[in-house]
Amino acid sequence: MISIENVSKSYAKGAVKAVDDISLEVKEGEVFGFIGPNGAGKTTTIKMITGILKPDTGRITIAGHDIQKDPVEAKRRIGFVPDSHELYDRLTGMEYLKFIADVYEVPETLRKENIEKYAAMFNLEGALDELIKTYSHGMKQKIVLIGALLHEPPLWILDEPMTGLDPKASFALKEEMKSHCAKGNTVFFSTHVLEVAERVCDRIGIIDNGRLIAVGTIDELRNGEKGTTLENIFFKLTEAAEGGEV
Amino acid sequence: MKMFFVLLKAQLNNRYGITALKSNFKYDKKAFRKQIGMLAVIMFTIVYLVGFYSFLAYKLFAVTKEAGMPDIILITTVSASMIVIMLLGLIFILGFLFFAKDSAFLATLPVKPTTVFATKFFQIYLNELLFSMAFLLPTFIIYGYSMGMSFLYYLKAVIVILFIPFIPLLISSLLSMLLMDFVSKTRRRDSVMVAGGILLIALIIVGENMLIASVPENGNANFIMAILQSQTGLINFLGRAFPPSAWATLAVVKDNISGFISLLSFIGLSVALLVLTIPLAGKIYYKGALSQLETAKKNKKKKAVSVGKSSPAVAVFIREWKTILRSPTYALNSLAGMVMGFIIMLAPMFGGKQDPDLKGLFELITGQYSVIVLLALAGLMTLVGSINPAASTSISREGTAFWISKVIPVDYRTQITAKFFFGYSIAVAAALAVMLGAVIGFGISFNVVLGSFAISLLVMITMTAVSVILDLVRPKFDWNTETEAIKQNMNSLAAMLADLVIVVAYGGLTWLMLKFDIGDNIILIVDLIIAAVTAVVSYRYMLKFAASRYPQIE
Numbered sequence: 001m002i003s004i005e006n007v008s009k010s011y012a013k014g015a016v017k018a019v020d021d022i023s024l025e026v027k028e029g030e031v032f033g034f035i036g037p038n039g040a041g042k043t044t045t046i047k048m049i050t051g052i053l054k055p056d057t058g059r060i061t062i063a064g065h066d067i068q069k070d071p072v073e074a075k076r077r078i079g080f081v082p083d084s085h086e087l088y089d090r091l092t093g094m095e096y097l098k099f100i101a102d103v104y105e106v107p108e109t110l111r112k113e114n115i116e117k118y119a120a121m122f123n124l125e126g127a128l129d130e131l132i133k134t135y136s137h138g139m140k141q142k143i144v145l146i147g148a149l150l151h152e153p154p155l156w157i158l159d160e161p162m163t164g165l166d167p168k169a170s171f172a173l174k175e176e177m178k179s180h181c182a183k184g185n186t187v188f189f190s191t192h193v194l195e196v197a198e199r200v201c202d203r204i205g206i207i208d209n210g211r212l213i214a215v216g217t218i219d220e221l222r223n224g225e226k227g228t229t230l231e232n233i234f235f236k237l238t239e240a241a242e243g244g245e246v
Numbered sequence: 247m248k249m250f251f252v253l254l255k256a257q258l259n260n261r262y263g264i265t266a267l268k269s270n271f272k273y274d275k276k277a278f279r280k281q282i283g284m285l286a287v288i289m290f291t292i293v294y295l296v297g298f299y300s301f302l303a304y305k306l307f308a309v310t311k312e313a314g315m316p317d318i319i320l321i322t323t324v325s326a327s328m329i330v331i332m333l334l335g336l337i338f339i340l341g342f343l344f345f346a347k348d349s350a351f352l353a354t355l356p357v358k359p360t361t362v363f364a365t366k367f368f369q370i371y372l373n374e375l376l377f378s379m380a381f382l383l384p385t386f387i388i389y390g391y392s393m394g395m396s397f398l399y400y401l402k403a404v405i406v407i408l409f410i411p412f413i414p415l416l417i418s419s420l421l422s423m424l425l426m427d428f429v430s431k432t433r434r435r436d437s438v439m440v441a442g443g444i445l446l447i448a449l450i451i452v453g454e455n456m457l458i459a460s461v462p463e464n465g466n467a468n469f470i471m472a473i474l475q476s477q478t479g480l481i482n483f484l485g486r487a488f489p490p491s492a493w494a495t496l497a498v499v500k501d502n503i504s505g506f507i508s509l510l511s512f513i514g515l516s517v518a519l520l521v522l523t524i525p526l527a528g529k530i531y532y533k534g535a536l537s538q539l540e541t542a543k544k545n546k547k548k549k550a551v552s553v554g555k556s557s558p559a560v561a562v563f564i565r566e567w568k569t570i571l572r573s574p575t576y577a578l579n580s581l582a583g584m585v586m587g588f589i590i591m592l593a594p595m596f597g598g599k600q601d602p603d604l605k606g607l608f609e610l611i612t613g614q615y616s617v618i619v620l621l622a623l624a625g626l627m628t629l630v631g632s633i634n635p636a637a638s639t640s641i642s643r644e645g646t647a648f649w650i651s652k653v654i655p656v657d658y659r660t661q662i663t664a665k666f667f668f669g670y671s672i673a674v675a676a677a678l679a680v681m682l683g684a685v686i687g688f689g690i691s692f693n694v695v696l697g698s699f700a701i702s703l704l705v706m707i708t709m710t711a712v713s714v715i716l717d718l719v720r721p722k723f724d725w726n727t728e729t730e731a732i733k734q735n736m737n738s739l740a741a742m743l744a745d746l747v748i749v750v751a752y753g754g755l756t757w758l759m760l761k762f763d764i765g766d767n768i769i770l771i772v773d774l775i776i777a778a779v780t781a782v783v784s785y786r787y788m789l790k791f792a793a794s795r796y797p798q799i800e
Contacts (some may be wrong), residue, residue, distance in 0.1 A: 050795075068797070086646035090573055099561050204661040
């Protein structure tokens, strides 16, 4: 579903290497967790996958569509939740969802059905006619999530999706992620909550200092050490990477 | 007082990028050079414009001095600057004081609301002071030098210029606080705010028109003679558009006791308004500012979901209009020109037609068909239509929500087309307002106004496309208030200058054709052909440029 080939990205005219020659394949039907310390390059990678940033080198395809050369077709297949909640504050929640449905060309029946379904799931029905600028942090996160799921994309890309969600909404989202993948779709998400990654993900990628230092299932990452938690693995790998042992 | 300076320093550092400049000087020399380069370009543009304005002011002064009325230049520029500060100040204050993103943060600090208000007011004052200095220093220097004035004249001029922004800004602050106090009690705050702001602007302009038209209807000749014979008559007469401006001018030009009393009155009124405004701000400023931040209640009564369908281009177009209409700052800045254009065109209805000196002008305008009237009106429609920041900040206004435009599956040409038609629709609406005003106020025939409208429709395509291109080149996403997104955005200034250049170019070309006695119809056809060709070329170039530029914007 996602193919990343030798992708690099620098800021400040090459002075800061945010992502350094990453290659990765994310298959259909899997939940892929993307973890790493603050400033490791997670959000930059996600922004390149979604077409917000242009890679300096390398190529990214979504279901075979190059995000740079064939952006509209690639973006049609993505439902994206960013780590920040910057939205059109002057629109109501419903107007925002209608806008998203229009730009993704969602049929009327489906948009109505999905808005009702997700608004009920995230307990946002009563606030849809309010301006987004009056929403709390969690409500903004919920409206972005509904917008991302509205057009039933085969690929969800979620950057820190649990941030700001109440326990009920957080649980509902995790269940949705599993059921989405059970239908042969894909979820690519970043998180700092390692327990969630350990419980939900089929495979995990660990990024540090812009480099992908490990990719695999939890068992593969444990490397035979039974009982080791993802937290232990994470600290071990990131500390080793800082010490230059990778 | 200490807290005032602490807050002021932090806000000035943030707003004018002083901290970023210092940091770049230390760590990123390239970025520092870029910032200094930009600053140099801005300074050069300002110096160039002020230089051109000074040249025109000098020529005007020479004529009025010859006619024995040298004071005209001072009183006209002083009253004009005070009216402009009051009108623009109202929009600025509403945006900067009441719709800033930092209101919630500032409210949590152990600082009195009066101090927060004072720091914000002082920043607006500094902004307007720069404007009044650029506008008034040239005329005060020209007058002082040509009339051989003493050192005292220059000293008083400096004091007066320093105080000029206070009265209009304090009046605007009082009006905006009262408006916000009212708005905070209503349910649909943003809509009430937009309507209230536009109503206040309209009232100010109507009030100005009525003050200016307050000449006795009978005995015009005697009245004007009396003005000219009196020592201060002309200043008082011309200063009636904004009465304190007469005190400011008299304070500087008169060395006698009346000058001293005028200076005291001018400063006294400024201080009195300040004393009245600050305590009032302590009571109602936060009420208005924080009412904008109230969080929505959830779990209210469920409503049936109703979602009609639009094409992606129409969806972007509708989103732009909704955002503009719901943001008082955006609405006032984008739509005020429309209101001003309409009301100014109604000026003859406020008494101008009775003035014998203007009678000839009205006869020329409303009389038989004239290509000059048609083209001049087209120029005015085009300027009023295009001089608004809607198109030139169309990308910048998205701010940190720009990620949405990057991830939606709508190609960049379609997105920019929607933004273009949004900006163009505002320009067309403003041109229509001027057209209506021209018919009602001046009684210009429908044939002429329709011809003017047709030409302006074509020229505004070019202007809107140029404005969108300018914003695409260097969008400003980093803003704290919606006011900063449009008023402190160099793109809107650059677009306005480009619009002026385009109108002046058409004017110059028409003037040349008139000089060479080319027939009226040929002049019209030539102007129409040029307008049509540039419209097509600029629109196509905008689409092409958007396709290549959008992916690079990060």
